[in-house]
Amino acid sequence: MLQIVWHGRGGQGAFTAARLLGAAYALGGMKENGRTDGGEPEKYALAFPSFGPERRGAPMRAFTKLSDVLIHDRSEIARADFVVFLDETLYAGERDALVAGPDDYAIAEKFRLPVINTIMLGRLAKKIDMPAEHIAQGIRLVMPGRMHEKNMLAVREAMK
Amino acid sequence: MAVTAKNISRNEFFLGHKACAGCGASLAVRIALKTLGERAVATLPAGCMSAVGFNFPQLAFANNAIISTFAGTASMMTGIAAGLRRRGEKDVAVVGFAGDGGTADIGIQALSGAIDRNDDILYICYDNEAYMNTGIQKSSLTPFGAATTTTPAGRNIRGNPGKKKNMFAIVAAHGIPYAATASVGYILDYARKVEKAARIRGTKYIHVLAPCPTGWGYDVADTVEIAREAVDCGLWPLQEFEAGEFRLNRKPGNIAGVKDYLKRQGRFRHLTDADMERIAKPEGDR
Amino acid sequence: MSRQFISGNDAFALGILLAKPAVISAYPITPQTTVVERLSEYVESGELDAEFIHVESEHSALSCAIGASAAGVRTFTATSSQGLLYMAECLPYAAGGRYPIVMMNANRAIALPWNIYGDQSDSLSQLACGWIQAYAEDAQEALDFALMSYYIAEHPQVAVPFMVNLDGFHITHTYEIVDVPTREQADAFLPPYETENRIDFARPKNMAFSAGPGHNKIFRRNHHKAMLRSSEVIVECESRFAEFFGRRYSGLVDAYKTDDAEFVLVTLGSVAGLARDAADELRGQGAKAGVLRLRYMRPFPEEAIRKALAGAKAVAVLEKDISPGKGGAVFAEVSGVCESVRLNAIGGLGGEDISKESLRSVFAMLAEGKEGELWL
Structure with a gap:
């Protein structure tokens, strides 16, 4: 099982990134509309936010668990395989992590994205060898249509 | 066609119940159902009328009728109206009969919600000015000075120290399509208001004064007379609120009659002249 | 069938969309809220032809659902925790009247101390209220319960309301893989609601009446027996469900x-x-x-x-x-x-x-x- 913790502030899209990753992993290999023909490999994912009263701007976390078998542990992740910070001000340098930086904001500016969540997702995808097309599928399944194209382009750029 | 004594339906929809002799509330239910006819669906919360009308296997309603929770008259009516609409039932009158406590105390939240949504229901409050079903306890519609079992008249306190909540104004303040006050003493005025309300879409509220010989302390034959006096002396004006306008239906003909009205009821027996003056003043405590 | 990556609440809302209730009355409370948000969206978009009634409390939510069920239509409500307790008076009322309302309860701790997170104190405090109580393990089972609950509750041998419990957050707000049936499959599985226990202008009824000593126990015993009979209906429903959807459940x-x-x-x-x-x-x-x-x-x-x-x-x-x-x-x-x-x-x-x-x-x-x- 691969476990990812996302750190961000309310409004930065950390939980959306957590969901996108889960959807990309579990459904990325499927046909566009999510229809199944039973021939796909079994892929499972869980994604959930820290269930607190956090409001816009407050530090929050989100979690993604990826596995080839059904995931039963719905607890928060205690030992993550990867940690992603969507806001560098939350990062205290305590361990290896993917931390938002100038390059990420530059990509966001280029594609006129208000937040860098899909860009950080792209960076993570590269690290865990997830195909860009699977992330694109996740974006198609989770995000509203008008956000598809620029986010897919940003992901591809981040994965370069 | 306006309801008159001659043309009112001879059908009875509320009969064989166990209400007290001289019960004003049962008269209000009976006349409203005669006016609305067999397509009325009656909702009654806990209270006198449900207690006397729904004892299995003695069920006293000839039309569809249901008991609601005490607090849930209006919300259950909302559900009934929605369900019947979904069944394609048309020309239906979803009518509720709740007492003063069921309306102004425990049921006011659900009533406010229904008016806010403008649900197509007719809510009738039969006001006998106390919790009569449980044995004459004070409600927020018990008038100033009235003795009840929870506001006994003694040496220290002379009956209810509070005043009667103005439900008519509260309901009108919601911007309800139609609201009216009525009295079983002016039964045709009441029947006409029920008939009018049934023709209006949205929420309708009729507040009918329904004297209770048991709780008020007067002779069982005098219910209608007492209910007329309440109107005539100006304590219970007959009014309507329609399309944002208030209208007084009947000019009180006997303003001087307040004391007589109070004196003939056991619940006011202990009042002093000063108390009665206080009630009789134009903006007096009521 | 389509495979989606959605939350337990989303899955349950999809199940309700497929079950096609005619009247929905609900009041928001964490962590139930997203279910009623989804259903409001379905009503707005026209995907669900239902009346969504914005009641002013949970007590009114269930009271309204009872009224709609008494009018003879399929009805849904949802709540959690304090909301379930606030509607507590209406719980045995709906059950005693034998109205097959379906409710989703997002299991949440009850105050005091205040706590919005998931435990099962709310529903387990209401075991005697006369409702069927089911507990889902994941979002898939939640969706499947949404469909099966109506079949079981509305079965003429049962006629008892049905509470589906989803662990607050651990199911309601956790996203996972769910296979969502098609409209055609759901329609074939779940017959439309028909009952004689309803307001009827051809045969007027007095409903939700009093029953004094002597009669009271007859109604209570009938209710108890119907509840016991529902075990068999649950098994029957699950084998029907397996035929239609391929997922087999194991009874109680x-x-x-x-x-x-x-x-x-x-x-x-x-x-x-x-x-x-x-x-x-x-x-x-x-x-x-x-x-x-x-x-x-x-x-x-x-x-x-x-x-x-x-x-x-x-x-x-x-x-x-x-x-x-x-x-x-x-x-x-x-x-x-x-x-x-x-x-x-x-x-x-x-x-x-x-x-x-x-x-x-x-x-x-x-x-x-x-x-x-x-x-x-």
Whole structure:
């Protein structure tokens, strides 16, 4: 099982990134509309936010668990395989992590994205060898249509 | 066609119940159902009328009728109206009969919600000015000075120290399509208001004064007379609120009659002249 | 069928969309809220042809649902925690009137202390209210319960309202893979609601009446019998469900390796999967462990529990509630059926995560012969 913790502030899209990753992993290999023909490999994912009263701007976390078998542990992740910070001000340098930086904001500016969540997702995808097309599928399944194209382009750029 | 004594339906929809002799509330239910006819669906919360009308296997309603929770008259009516609409039932009158406590105390939240949504229901409050079903306890519609079992008249306190909540104004303040006050003493005025309300879409509220010989302390034959006096002396004006306008239906003909009205009821027996003056003043405590 | 990555609440809302209630009345409360948001969107978009009634309280939510059900239409409401307690008066009312309303309850702790997270204190405090009570393990089962609940509740042999419980956050707000049936499949599975227990202008009725001493027990006994009969309808419904959707459920309980188990953990809801993982690990080390998940608390699975626990040496009950002065409500009920029940593990209160390690420790204590109460 691969476990990812996302750190961000309310409004930065950390939980959306957590969901996108889960959807990309579990459904990325499927046909566009999510229809199944039973021939796909079994892929499972869980994604959930820290269930607190956090409001816009407050530090929050989100979690993604990826596995080839059904995931039963719905607890928060205690030992993550990867940690992603969507806001560098939350990062205290305590361990290896993917931390938002100038390059990420530059990509966001280029594609006129208000937040860098899909860009950080792209960076993570590269690290865990997830195909860009699977992330694109996740974006198609989770995000509203008008956000598809620029986010897919940003992901591809981040994965370069 | 306006309801008159001659043309009112001879059908009875509320009969064989166990209400007290001289019960004003049962008269209000009976006349409203005669006016609305067999397509009325009656909702009654806990209270006198449900207690006397729904004892299995003695069920006293000839039309569809249901008991609601005490607090849930209006919300259950909302559900009934929605369900019947979904069944394609048309020309239906979803009518509720709740007492003063069921309306102004425990049921006011659900009533406010229904008016806010403008649900197509007719809510009738039969006001006998106390919790009569449980044995004459004070409600927020018990008038100033009235003795009840929870506001006994003694040496220290002379009956209810509070005043009667103005439900008519509260309901009108919601911007309800139609609201009216009525009295079983002016039964045709009441029947006409029920008939009018049934023709209006949205929420309708009729507040009918329904004297209770048991709780008020007067002779069982005098219910209608007492209910007329309440109107005539100006304590219970007959009014309507329609399309944002208030209208007084009947000019009180006997303003001087307040004391007589109070004196003939056991619940006011202990009042002093000063108390009665206080009630009789134009903006007096009521 | 389409496979989606959605939350338990989303899944449940999709199940309700497929079940096509005519009237929905609900009041928002965390963590139920997203269900009613989704349903509002379906009504707005026209995907769901229902009336969504914005009631001003949970009491009115259920009171309104009772009215709509009494008018003879399929009805839905949803709540959680304080909301369930606020509508408590209406719970036995809906059940005694035999109105087959379906309600989703997002299991959440009850105040005080205030807590928005998931435990099962809310629904387990209402076991006697006359509703069928089911507990989902994941989002897929939640969606499937949404469809099956109407079939069971509306069955003429049952006619009892149905409460589907989803662990707050651990199911309601956790995104996972769910297979969503098509509209055609759902329509074929679930027949339209027909009843004679409704307002009828051809044959007017007095409903929700009083029944004094003597008559009262007849109505109560009929209700009890209908509840007991629902066990058979649940089994019938599940085999029909398997025919239509290919997923097979196991009746009132879900027994995992209990046949030869010496030590069994009885639990309910979303923690059961992790308990099975713990049992498998222990089996790897030679201990014969099993897990019994109660899918239903009402009707109470007395026979199924007795059968599943017949060979067990020692049994623990793990539950997310406490009845102060007694212990866990589930423990008390299961103890009445099986003599080997030794240990009452109280865990997950106020939403605390339950770890696999603590589940292993429950099994370990059973093996050591420990008895009584264990606070995780």
